Amino acid sequence: AQKVTQAQTEISVVEKEDVTLDCVYETRDTTYYLFWYKQPPSGELVFLIRRNSFDEQNEISGRYSWNFQKSTSSFNFTITASQVVDSAVYFCALSTISSNTGKLIFGQGTTLQVKP
Amino acid sequence: GAVVSQHPSRVICKSGTSVKIECRSLDFQATTMFWYRQFPKKSLMLMATSNEGSKATYEQGVEKDKFLINHASLTLSTLTVTSAHPEDSSFYICSASWTTTSTDTQYFGPGTRLTVL
Numbered sequence: 408a409q410k411v412t413q414a415q416t417e418i419s420v421v422e423k424e425d426v427t428l429d430c431v432y433e434t435r436d437t438t439y440y441l442f443w444y445k446q447p448p449s450g451e452l453v454f455l456i457r458r459n460s461f462d463e464q465n466e467i468s469g470r471y472s473w474n475f476q477k478s479t480s481s482f483n484f485t486i487t488a489s490q491v492v493d494s495a496v497y498f499c500a501l502s503t504i505s506s507n508t509g510k511l512i513f514g515q516g517t518t519l520q521v522k523p
Numbered sequence: 524g525a526v527v528s529q530h531p532s533r534v535i536c537k538s539g540t541s542v543k544i545e546c547r548s549l550d551f552q553a554t555t556m557f558w559y560r561q562f563p564k565k566s567l568m569l570m571a572t573s574n575e576g577s578k579a580t581y582e583q584g585v586e587k588d589k590f591l592i593n594h595a596s597l598t599l600s601t602l603t604v605t606s607a608h609p610e611d612s613s614f615y616i617c618s619a620s621w622t623t624t625s626t627d628t629q630y631f632g633p634g635t636r637l638t639v640l
Protein backbone atom coordinates (compact mmCIF):
# COMPACT_ATOMS: atom_id res chain seq x y z
CA ALA A 408 0.00 0.00 0.00
CA GLN A 409 1.10 3.52 -0.69
CA LYS A 410 0.93 6.02 2.10
CA VAL A 411 2.35 9.38 3.15
CA THR A 412 2.42 10.46 6.76
CA GLN A 413 2.99 13.97 7.99
CA ALA A 414 2.83 13.52 11.72
CA GLN A 415 3.03 17.21 12.56
CA THR A 416 -0.41 18.71 12.20
CA GLU A 417 0.56 22.23 13.20
CA ILE A 418 3.84 23.96 13.90
CA SER A 419 4.27 27.46 15.23
CA VAL A 420 7.61 29.26 15.20
CA VAL A 421 8.88 32.77 15.59
CA GLU A 422 10.34 34.51 12.60
CA LYS A 423 13.99 33.68 11.87
CA GLU A 424 13.78 30.30 13.52
CA ASP A 425 14.62 27.19 11.51
CA VAL A 426 11.84 24.65 11.15
CA THR A 427 11.72 21.10 9.80
CA LEU A 428 8.61 19.48 8.42
CA ASP A 429 8.61 15.72 8.53
CA CYS A 430 7.38 13.36 5.83
CA VAL A 431 7.45 9.58 5.96
CA TYR A 432 6.26 7.48 3.05
CA GLU A 433 5.41 3.86 2.38
CA THR A 434 5.64 2.07 -0.93
CA ARG A 435 6.85 -1.25 -2.25
CA ASP A 436 7.83 0.24 -5.57
CA THR A 437 11.50 0.77 -6.21
CA THR A 438 10.79 3.64 -8.57
CA TYR A 439 8.79 6.49 -7.18
CA TYR A 440 8.68 10.26 -6.92
CA LEU A 441 8.31 12.49 -3.91
CA PHE A 442 6.97 16.02 -3.93
CA TRP A 443 6.46 18.96 -1.65
CA TYR A 444 3.75 21.53 -2.25
CA LYS A 445 2.95 24.74 -0.41
CA GLN A 446 -0.64 25.92 0.02
CA PRO A 447 -0.83 29.52 1.22
CA PRO A 448 -4.13 30.95 2.53
CA SER A 449 -5.12 31.85 -1.03
CA GLY A 450 -5.56 28.13 -1.68
CA GLU A 451 -3.36 27.51 -4.69
CA LEU A 452 -0.88 24.67 -4.38
CA VAL A 453 2.60 25.78 -5.27
CA PHE A 454 5.08 23.18 -6.46
CA LEU A 455 8.31 23.22 -4.46
CA ILE A 456 10.31 20.13 -5.38
CA ARG A 457 10.24 16.73 -7.03
CA ARG A 458 12.72 14.00 -6.18
CA ASN A 459 12.98 10.55 -7.73
CA SER A 460 13.82 7.47 -5.71
CA PHE A 461 17.24 7.04 -7.28
CA ASP A 462 18.48 10.46 -6.32
CA GLU A 463 19.24 10.67 -2.62
CA GLN A 464 21.23 13.84 -2.84
CA ASN A 465 19.98 16.53 -0.55
CA GLU A 466 18.84 19.69 -2.21
CA ILE A 467 19.04 23.30 -1.21
CA SER A 468 17.14 26.14 -2.79
CA GLY A 469 17.61 29.43 -1.02
CA ARG A 470 16.20 29.04 2.49
CA TYR A 471 14.64 25.70 1.62
CA SER A 472 16.38 22.37 1.89
CA TRP A 473 15.26 18.78 1.60
CA ASN A 474 16.71 15.67 3.20
CA PHE A 475 15.81 12.44 1.41
CA GLN A 476 16.72 9.24 3.25
CA LYS A 477 15.57 5.96 1.74
CA SER A 478 16.80 4.03 4.76
CA THR A 479 14.13 5.66 6.90
CA SER A 480 11.65 6.36 4.07
CA SER A 481 11.70 10.01 4.89
CA PHE A 482 11.74 13.18 2.85
CA ASN A 483 11.97 16.04 5.31
CA PHE A 484 11.76 19.71 4.46
CA THR A 485 13.63 22.43 6.34
CA ILE A 486 13.07 26.15 6.16
CA THR A 487 15.99 28.18 7.41
CA ALA A 488 15.44 31.60 8.94
CA SER A 489 11.67 31.36 8.57
CA GLN A 490 9.63 34.35 7.51
CA VAL A 491 6.00 35.30 7.99
CA VAL A 492 5.39 34.66 4.29
CA ASP A 493 6.29 31.02 4.88
CA SER A 494 3.05 30.59 6.81
CA ALA A 495 1.04 28.02 4.87
CA VAL A 496 -0.01 24.41 4.75
CA TYR A 497 2.70 22.17 3.37
CA PHE A 498 1.92 18.87 1.71
CA CYS A 499 4.24 15.99 1.00
CA ALA A 500 3.12 13.66 -1.80
CA LEU A 501 4.13 10.38 -3.41
CA SER A 502 3.73 9.09 -6.94
CA THR A 503 4.74 5.58 -7.96
CA ILE A 504 5.72 4.18 -11.33
CA SER A 505 3.48 1.16 -10.92
CA SER A 506 0.36 3.29 -10.86
CA ASN A 507 1.35 4.70 -14.25
CA THR A 508 -1.35 7.29 -13.90
CA GLY A 509 0.49 10.11 -12.24
CA LYS A 510 -1.80 9.81 -9.25
CA LEU A 511 -0.47 11.68 -6.23
CA ILE A 512 -0.88 10.36 -2.73
CA PHE A 513 -0.89 13.26 -0.31
CA GLY A 514 -0.03 13.42 3.33
CA GLN A 515 -2.42 15.16 5.66
CA GLY A 516 -0.46 18.38 5.53
CA THR A 517 1.39 20.41 8.12
CA THR A 518 0.17 23.89 8.96
CA LEU A 519 3.11 26.18 9.59
CA GLN A 520 2.54 29.46 11.36
CA VAL A 521 5.44 31.88 11.48
CA LYS A 522 4.88 34.67 13.96
CA PRO A 523 6.63 38.02 13.66
CA GLY B 524 6.84 27.17 -14.19
CA ALA B 525 3.67 25.82 -15.75
CA VAL B 526 0.53 27.88 -15.23
CA VAL B 527 -2.89 26.42 -14.61
CA SER B 528 -5.98 28.56 -14.25
CA GLN B 529 -9.43 27.83 -12.90
CA HIS B 530 -12.68 29.63 -13.43
CA PRO B 531 -14.62 30.72 -11.52
CA SER B 532 -12.62 31.21 -8.34
CA ARG B 533 -15.80 31.37 -6.27
CA VAL B 534 -19.34 30.37 -7.00
CA ILE B 535 -22.49 30.42 -4.94
CA CYS B 536 -25.49 28.57 -6.26
CA LYS B 537 -28.88 27.34 -5.16
CA SER B 538 -29.51 23.76 -4.31
CA GLY B 539 -30.55 21.75 -7.36
CA THR B 540 -28.65 23.77 -9.92
CA SER B 541 -25.60 22.65 -11.87
CA VAL B 542 -22.23 24.35 -11.75
CA LYS B 543 -19.42 24.10 -14.27
CA ILE B 544 -15.78 24.69 -13.31
CA GLU B 545 -13.12 25.16 -15.95
CA CYS B 546 -9.47 24.20 -15.67
CA ARG B 547 -7.02 25.47 -18.26
CA SER B 548 -3.32 24.90 -18.80
CA LEU B 549 -2.11 28.24 -20.08
CA ASP B 550 1.40 27.58 -21.30
CA PHE B 551 1.61 23.87 -21.94
CA GLN B 552 -0.41 21.01 -23.34
CA ALA B 553 -1.84 18.91 -20.57
CA THR B 554 -2.31 15.31 -21.55
CA THR B 555 -3.67 14.55 -18.12
CA MET B 556 -5.73 16.62 -15.74
CA PHE B 557 -6.77 15.74 -12.22
CA TRP B 558 -9.67 16.95 -10.12
CA TYR B 559 -9.41 17.14 -6.35
CA ARG B 560 -11.72 18.10 -3.57
CA GLN B 561 -10.50 19.60 -0.32
CA PHE B 562 -12.48 20.02 2.87
CA PRO B 563 -11.47 22.66 5.44
CA LYS B 564 -8.22 21.81 7.19
CA LYS B 565 -8.02 18.55 5.29
CA SER B 566 -5.82 17.06 2.64
CA LEU B 567 -6.68 16.80 -1.03
CA MET B 568 -8.93 13.99 -2.13
CA LEU B 569 -8.52 12.86 -5.72
CA MET B 570 -11.87 12.67 -7.45
CA ALA B 571 -10.92 11.69 -10.97
CA THR B 572 -8.21 11.57 -13.58
CA SER B 573 -8.94 12.68 -17.12
CA ASN B 574 -6.91 12.16 -20.23
CA GLU B 575 -7.56 14.25 -23.30
CA GLY B 576 -10.06 12.62 -25.59
CA SER B 577 -11.06 9.78 -23.32
CA LYS B 578 -13.43 9.16 -20.46
CA ALA B 579 -12.38 10.16 -17.00
CA THR B 580 -11.33 7.58 -14.44
CA TYR B 581 -13.14 8.15 -11.17
CA GLU B 582 -11.90 7.22 -7.74
CA GLN B 583 -13.88 4.83 -5.65
CA GLY B 584 -16.85 6.49 -4.01
CA VAL B 585 -17.06 9.40 -6.44
CA GLU B 586 -20.35 9.52 -8.34
CA LYS B 587 -19.75 9.74 -12.07
CA ASP B 588 -23.20 11.12 -12.79
CA LYS B 589 -22.85 13.70 -10.09
CA PHE B 590 -19.45 15.01 -11.09
CA LEU B 591 -19.21 15.14 -14.86
CA ILE B 592 -15.74 15.59 -16.25
CA ASN B 593 -14.88 16.51 -19.81
CA HIS B 594 -11.36 16.85 -21.19
CA ALA B 595 -12.06 17.94 -24.73
CA SER B 596 -8.72 19.51 -25.54
CA LEU B 597 -5.12 19.49 -24.37
CA THR B 598 -5.64 22.76 -22.54
CA LEU B 599 -9.12 22.49 -21.08
CA SER B 600 -10.94 20.22 -18.69
CA THR B 601 -14.30 20.92 -17.08
CA LEU B 602 -15.96 19.61 -13.95
CA THR B 603 -19.72 19.95 -13.75
CA VAL B 604 -21.39 19.43 -10.40
CA THR B 605 -24.90 18.38 -11.32
CA SER B 606 -27.91 19.03 -9.11
CA ALA B 607 -25.69 20.50 -6.45
CA HIS B 608 -26.60 20.15 -2.78
CA PRO B 609 -25.15 21.79 0.32
CA GLU B 610 -22.95 18.77 1.00
CA ASP B 611 -21.20 19.44 -2.33
CA SER B 612 -19.91 22.72 -0.93
CA SER B 613 -16.15 22.45 -0.96
CA PHE B 614 -12.90 23.67 -2.46
CA TYR B 615 -12.28 22.06 -5.84
CA ILE B 616 -8.78 22.07 -7.29
CA CYS B 617 -7.55 20.87 -10.63
CA SER B 618 -4.04 19.99 -11.68
CA ALA B 619 -2.41 19.27 -15.00
CA SER B 620 0.62 17.40 -16.22
CA TRP B 621 2.29 16.86 -19.55
CA THR B 622 2.12 13.11 -19.60
CA THR B 623 0.02 10.24 -18.38
CA THR B 624 2.73 8.68 -16.28
CA SER B 625 3.93 9.15 -12.76
CA THR B 626 7.16 10.70 -13.95
CA ASP B 627 5.60 14.06 -14.40
CA THR B 628 4.96 16.92 -12.01
CA GLN B 629 1.40 18.08 -11.46
CA TYR B 630 0.81 21.80 -11.54
CA PHE B 631 -2.21 23.02 -9.67
CA GLY B 632 -4.81 25.63 -10.39
CA PRO B 633 -5.84 28.23 -7.81
CA GLY B 634 -8.99 26.34 -6.87
CA THR B 635 -12.70 27.06 -6.95
CA ARG B 636 -14.71 27.53 -3.80
CA LEU B 637 -18.23 26.24 -4.28
CA THR B 638 -20.99 27.15 -1.87
CA VAL B 639 -24.38 25.55 -2.34
CA LEU B 640 -27.21 27.23 -0.49
